[in-house]
Amino acid sequence: xxxxxxxxxxxxxxxxxxxxxxxxxxxxxxxxxxxxxxxxxxxxxxxxxxxxxxxxxxxxxxxxxxxxxxxxxxxxxxxxxxxxxxxxxxxxxxxxxxxxxxxxxxxxxxxxxxxxxxxxxxxxxxxxxxxxxxxxxxxxxxxxxxxxxxxxxxxxxxxxxxxxxxxxxxxxxxxxxxxxxxxxxxxxxxxxxxxxxxxxxxxxxxxxxxxxxxxxxxxxxxxxxxxxxxxxxxxxxxxxxxxxxxxxxxxxxxxxxxxxxxxxxxxxxxxxxxxxxxxxxxxxxxxxxxxxxxxxxxxxxxxxxxxxxxxxxxxxxxxxxxxxxxxxxxxxxxxxxxxxxxxxxxxxxxxxxxxxxxxxxxxxxxxxxxxxxxxxxxxxxxxxxxxxxxxxxxxxxxxxxxxxxxxxxxxxxxxxxxxxxxxxxxxxxxxxxxxxxxxxxxxxxxxxxxxxxxxxxxxxxxxxxxxxxxxxxxxxxxxxxxxxxxxxxxxxxxxxxxxxxxxxxxxxxxxxxxxxxxxxxxxxxxxxxxxxxxxxxxxxxxxxxxxxxxxxxxxxxxxxxxxxxxxxxxxxxxxxxxxxxxxxxxxxxxxxxxxxxxxxxxxxxxxxxxxxxxxxxxxxxxxxxxxxxxxxxxxxxxxxxxxxxxxxxxxxxxxxxxxxxxxxxxxxxxxxxxxxxxxxxxxxxxxxxx
Numbered sequence: 290x291x292x293x294x295x296x297x298x299x300x301x302x303x304x305x306x307x308x309x310x311x312x313x314x315x316x317x318x319x320x321x322x323x324x325x326x327x328x329x330x331x332x333x334x335x336x337x338x339x340x341x342x343x344x345x346x347x348x349x350x351x352x353x354x355x356x357x358x359x360x361x362x363x364x365x366x367x368x369x370x371x372x373x374x375x376x377x378x379x380x381x382x383x384x385x386x387x388x389x390x391x392x393x394x395x396x397x398x399x400x401x402x403x404x405x406x407x408x409x410x411x412x413x414x415x416x417x418x419x420x421x422x423x424x425x426x427x428x429x430x431x432x433x434x435x436x437x438x439x440x441x442x443x444x445x446x447x448x449x450x451x452x453x454x455x456x457x458x459x460x461x462x463x464x465x466x467x468x469x470x471x472x473x474x475x476x477x478x479x480x481x482x483x484x485x486x487x488x489x490x491x492x493x494x495x496x497x498x499x500x501x502x503x504x505x506x507x508x509x510x511x512x513x514x515x516x517x518x519x520x521x522x523x524x525x526x527x528x529x530x531x532x533x534x535x536x537x538x539x540x541x542x543x544x545x546x547x548x549x550x551x552x553x554x555x556x557x558x559x560x561x562x563x564x565x566x567x568x569x570x571x572x573x574x575x576x577x578x579x580x581x582x583x584x585x586x587x588x589x590x591x592x593x594x595x596x597x598x599x600x601x602x603x604x605x606x607x608x609x610x611x612x613x614x615x616x617x618x619x620x621x622x623x624x625x626x627x628x629x630x631x632x633x634x635x636x637x638x639x640x641x642x643x644x645x646x647x648x649x650x651x652x653x654x655x656x657x658x659x660x661x662x663x664x665x666x667x668x669x670x671x672x673x674x675x676x677x678x679x680x681x682x683x684x685x686x687x688x689x690x691x692x693x694x695x696x697x698x699x700x701x702x703x704x705x706x707x708x709x710x711x712x713x714x715x716x717x718x719x720x721x722x723x724x725x726x727x728x729x730x731x732x733x734x735x736x737x738x739x740x741x742x743x744x745x746x747x748x749x750x751x752x753x754x755x756x757x758x759x760x761x762x763x764x765x766x767x768x769x770x771x772x773x774x775x776x777x778x779x780x781x782x783x784x785x786x787x788x789x790x791x792x793x794x795x796x797x798x799x800x801x802x803x804x805x806x807x808x809x810x811x812x813x814x815x816x817x818x819x820x821x822x823x824x825x826x827x828x829x830x831x832x833x834x835x836x837x838x839x840x841x842x843x844x845x846x847x848x849x850x851x852x853x854x855x856x857x858x859x860x861x862x863x864x865x866x867x868x869x870x871x872x873x874x875x876x877x878x879x880x881x882x883x884x885x886x887x888x889x890x891x892x893x894x895x896x897x898x899x900x901x902x903x904x905x906x907x908x909x910x911x912x913x914x915x916x917x918x919x920x921x922x923x924x925x926x927x928x929x930x931x932x933x934x935x936x937x938x939x940x941x942x943x944x945x946x947x948x949x950x951x952x953x954x955x956x957x958x959x960x961x962x963x964x965x966x967x968x969x970x971x972x973x974x975x976x977x978x979x
Contacts, residue, residue, distance in 0.1 A: 368809035379536035394423035404768035406517030413520040440689025458542035489516035536874035553773035567647035569778035577789020583615025584626035624818030627785035631664035651771035797868035814853025872900035
C-alpha cells in the first residue's frame with residue numbers, strides 16, 4: 290500500500306513539473322510572438338498577419354512599392370535637385386572671440402509659452418547673453434515649474450532638453466551655468482533682482498541701453514519672456530554672426546533629453562520598418578489660431594462657440610484688433626484659415642500619393658475632435674500618430690515617476706446621509722399636495738459633459754486644474770517627439786503655419802530646420818489661398834475625377850517646393866528667424882563636375898542667391914550626395930503603367946478590398962493608363978518643375 294501511495298505521489302509531482310515547464314514555454318512563446326510576429330510576406334505583397342502586437346498599428350499595403358529609380362517615385366519622394374548645392378554652414382566666418390571664462394554678470398531667464406515659443410526664446414536668450422557679455426543661467430521653463438506632480442527627476446529646462454549637452458555645445462560662444470552663485474541666490478528668493486518683462490522682437494538697442502546699465506550695477510538681471518521671442522528676427526548686417534549663433538543653438542545645442550530622443554528614434558524606426566517612405570502632416574488646427582484669424586464658422590457645433598469665446602477674450606486684451614463676428618468663408622478664401630484635413634488629403638491624392646501611403650499626424654489633438662480626421666482616414670489607410678506607434682508604458686517612461694494628483698474640482702456625489710435627510714423631511718412636510726422632492730445635488734464639475742461643458746453654464750472659462758497643468762507639461766514632450774519625426778520625415782506637409790498670435794508656429798520651425806539640415810527634403814509650402822480656390826472649383830463634385838484640375842494641383846504643389854521659399858523669406862523670416870535661417874546659415878557647394886553652383890541659382894529666390902560659397906573643407910562631404918545631372922522636367926512624366934483612380938482603391942486581386950469611400954459626393958471614375966500617360970506628357974510639355 291505504501292509503495293502504491295508513494296508511486297502516485299511521484300507521478301503527481303512529475304505531472305506538476307510537466308505542467309510548470311509547459312507554462313514557462315508558453316510564456317516564452319508569447320513573448321517571442323510579441324517581439325517578432327508582425328507580418329507575413331507573400332510573393333504578391335505584404336499581407337496582414339493576424340496576431341497581437343505590442344502597439345496597435347499594422348500597415349496595410351495593396352500594391353508593391355515603387356522602384357526608387359522610377360520617375361513617379363522620384364517625383365513623389367525624390368530630392369529637390371534645385372536645392373542640392375545648398376548646405377548648412379553655421380560656424381563663425383569672421384573674427385569671433387571666445388567668451389570670458391569667468392564673468393560677474395549673470396542673466397536669468399524665465400520663459401513662458403508653448404513648444405515653439407520656448408525654443409525661439411532660448412535661442413534669443415543665448416544671443417542676448419553674448420551681446421551683453423554676460424553669463425547665462427540655464428533658462429527656466431515655466432510650463433514645468435508651475436505644474437504640480439511632475440517627476441522630481443526632471444525639472445525646468447532639463448524636463449525637455451539635455452542640459453549638459455546645451456552647456457558643452459555653447460562653450461565657445463557664451464558661459465552657461467546651471468544656477469546663480471550663492472551670493473545672488475538669496476537676492477532672487479527675496480525678489481531683489483531687477484526684472485524686465487520683455488515684449489516680443491525687442492531691438493539690440495534696448496538691451497544695450499536699458500538692460501546693460503542695470504546689469505552693470507546689480508551684476509544680475511532677470512528677463513521674463515512670454516511672447517515667444519525676446520529679440521527681433523532681422524538683425525543689422527554687423528550682427529550677422531549672432532544669426533549664426535541662433536542656428537548653432539537651435540540646430541545643434543538644443544538636443545532633447547535622452548529618454549525623449551530615444552522614444553522619438555523608436556517611432557522613426559517603426560515608421561520605416563515596412564521599408565517605405567512616409568509623410569509627416571501637421572494640421573495646425575489650434576483653438577487660439579482659429580480664434581485669432583476668425584475661423585469659427587468652419588465648425589458647426591459647440592467648437593464654434595468655444596472659438597468665439599476665445600476670440601472675445603483676445604479682443605478684450607488687445608491681442609486681436611477687429612470684430613468678434615468674422616466671415617469665416619471669406620477668411621478661408623483669403624488663405625487665413627487652416628486647411629481642413631479632408632482638403633489636405635484630396636490635394637495629396639491629386640498629386641499622386643496612393644491610398645496606402647504612410648502618413649504621420651503631429652501636433653497632438655486636433656481642435657474639433659477626431660471627427661475632423663474621419664475624411665482623412667477614409668482617403669488614406671495608413672494614418673498614424675504618436676499614440677498608435679507607442680505603448681502607454683513607453684510614454685509613461687518619459688514622464689518619469691509622478692505623484693498622484695487630486696483634481697481641484699471634486700467629482701464625489703453628495704453623501705447618502707444628506708440625501709436621506711432631504712427625503713425624510715419631504716415625507717413629513719405638511720399636508721398634501723406637497724411639492725416634488727428636491728433633485729439630487731450635482732457636483733460642480735464640467736467633466737460630466739466634456740471639457741467644454743462650462744460654455745452652457747458660464748461666461749468665464751474655468752481655471753486650469755492641477756491635472757490640466759501637468760498635461761500641459763506633457764504636451765511639451767509630445768511636441769518634442771513630433772518635432773523630431775517631422776524633421777526626419779521624407780515629406781512634410783503643414784496645414785497651417787501660424788499660432789494664436791499671428792506668428793510662425795510649430796510647422797514653421799520644422800520647415801526652417803528641414804531647410805537648414807537638408808534643403809533637398811520635400812516640404813510643401815502650400816499657398817492656402819490657391820488651395821482654397823482649387824477646392825471651390827470641385828465643391829459640387831468633390832470626389833469625381835477631373836483631369837484638368839489634377840494637373841493644376843500637381844503644378845502648384847511642384848512649384849511650392851521652391852517658389853514657396855520666396856513667401857517664407859518675405860513673411861515668416863521677419864517674424865521668426867528660425868523659420869527661414871538662410872542665407873546666413875547656409876552656403877553653396879560646387880558640383881562634382883567642377884561647374885560653379887551659381888549657375889544653377891538663376892531660378893531660385895533672391896534670399897538664397899546671396900548665400901556665399903562653402904569653404905573647401907566641406908567639398909568631400911557633400912560631393913557624395915550629389916547625383917548625376919538630370920532634367921527635372923522629365924520627372925513629371927511618370928513611368929507608371931498601373932491604373933490610377935483619385936480616391937478609390939483598385940478592385941481586383943483580393944476579394945476583401947473595397948472602395949475607400951462609398952458615400953462620397955459623386956462616383957469615382959477609374960483613370961486608364963493611357964489617360965494617365967497623356968496627362969503626364971502634357972505636364973512635361975508645359976515644363977512643370979519643382
